[in-house]
Amino acid sequence: MYTPSENRYQAMQYRRCGKSGVMLPLISLGLWHNFGSITPLATQQAMLRTAFDHGITHFDLANNYGPPYGEAERNFGRLMDADWRTHRDELFISTKAGYDMWSGPYGDHGSRKYLISSLDQSLKRMRLEYVDLFYHHRPDPDTPIEETMGALDQIVRSGKALYVGISNYGPEQAEAAIRELRRLGTPCLIHQPRYSMLDRHIENGLTDVLCREGVGCIVFQPLAGGLLTGKYLDGIPEDSRMKTDSRYLKPSSLTDDTLRRVRALKAIADARGQKLHHMALQWVLREETVTSALIGASRPEQITDNLEILNAPPLTEEELRKIEEALK
Numbered sequence: 001m002y003t004p005s006e007n008r009y010q011a012m013q014y015r016r017c018g019k020s021g022v023m024l025p026l027i028s029l030g031l032w033h034n035f036g037s038i039t040p041l042a043t044q045q046a047m048l049r050t051a052f053d054h055g056i057t058h059f060d061l062a063n064n065y066g067p068p069y070g071e072a073e074r075n076f077g078r079l080m081d082a083d084w085r086t087h088r089d090e091l092f093i094s095t096k097a098g099y100d101m102w103s104g105p106y107g108d109h110g111s112r113k114y115l116i117s118s119l120d121q122s123l124k125r126m127r128l129e130y131v132d133l134f135y136h137h138r139p140d141p142d143t144p145i146e147e148t149m150g151a152l153d154q155i156v157r158s159g160k161a162l163y164v165g166i167s168n169y170g171p172e173q174a175e176a177a178i179r180e181l182r183r184l185g186t187p188c189l190i191h192q193p194r195y196s197m198l199d200r201h202i203e204n205g206l207t208d209v210l211c212r213e214g215v216g217c218i219v220f221q222p223l224a225g226g227l228l229t230g231k232y233l234d235g236i237p238e239d240s241r242m243k244t245d246s247r248y249l250k251p252s253s254l255t256d257d258t259l260r261r262v263r264a265l266k267a268i269a270d271a272r273g274q275k276l277h278h279m280a281l282q283w284v285l286r287e288e289t290v291t292s293a294l295i296g297a298s299r300p301e302q303i304t305d306n307l308e309i310l311n312a313p314p315l316t317e318e319e320l321r322k323i324e325e326a327l328k
């Protein structure tokens with residue numbers, strides 16, 4: 001029987017998600033890696049408990065997180081039954097559809113057919129009556145935005161999700177989706193783009209759109225899958241993602257240019273008396289435009305380690321300038 005820490009809300013900071021009523025923790029936990037069939041359920045359980053014990057209320061999933069596809073939601077459902085039933089209202093749970101999930105023409109992209117049946121499947125796997133947030137996972141240029149956003153609107157009206165969001169949309173696509181949702185009477189809560197010191201594409205207009213429209217922003221891969229911990233500076237450790245599950249983080253990403261930047265960033269973090277990954281998390285959160293940093297973890301200690309940023313001094317103007325230099 002799991003009893004969450006009584007102090008769980010004391011240290012965490014929460015930010016308002018755009019112009020909504022929702023507050024999200026500065027650090028949220030994603031279940032993309034390490035919640036499928038490869039990782040023991042006990043480790044998954046320990047990670048979720050550690051997160052919640054420290055005020056991480058937001059867990060992010062998608063239909064195809066695994067491996068195999070669906071397994072992260074299935075494991076989350078098992079753990080939901082074991083640990084979370086009496087705490088459901090303290091959790092903010094998201095899932096998504098938009099990438100390939102099942103074979104045939106209806107298990108991918110952005111049709112009403114796909115999104116609604118995928119969420120029905122996700123709810124069964126997670127043993128939930130509703131999710132707090134449902135995303136369209138990536139833009140689909142071949143489906144009219146009215147159909148995709150119409151499906152999100154219908155999902156909220158049917159009570160299967162409380163809020164909806166979009167992920168991986170560019171600035172113009174995001175603006176069109178946000179406006180269509182507003183027209184339908186279901187505001188877009190949040191956008192989920194990739195953002196880290198090694199991938200700054202959202203600075204080219206997307207954050208301006210989100211600020212203007214009052215939409216929140218939760219950024220995924222703030223540690224670039226682990227590159228921004230500095231763990232790959234002297235080779236590939238045996239217990240790292242690149243060794244144990246390199247589906248998406250391949251040794252080819254260790255280019256001279258990336259390693260040069262990471263080294264330069266580490267020197268700045270060292271001078272601050274801080275770990276590089278702490279500086280990387282503080283950097284994505286340096287402006288309130290970003291509501292939450294969506295991290296992954298392979299063990300509970302990484303979660304508590306990352307939460308050390310809650311007590312770290314903010315980055316100074318001079319340090320921010322040095323980071324800009326290092327990223328050139």
Ligand SMILES: NC(=O)c1ccc[n+]([C@@H]2O[C@H](COP(=O)([O-])OP(=O)(O)OC[C@H]3O[C@@H](n4cnc5c(N)ncnc54)[C@H](OP(=O)(O)O)[C@@H]3O)[C@@H](O)[C@H]2O)c1
Nearest residue numbers: 030031032220221222223224225226240241295296297298
């Ligand atoms: N919307 C989308 O299209 C999309 C795409 C990708 C991800 N996401 C979301 O973003 C979440 C996070 O993605 P991510 O896991 O790639 O993010 P990340 O936070 O950039 O990388 C997480 C990895 O970094 C390492 N790490 C984290 N904290 C550490 C620490 N304190 N010390 C040492 N190593 C540490 C661990 O890898 P090791 O295995 O090396 O320990 C961990 O699995 C996903 O779970 C998912 O929810 C969304």
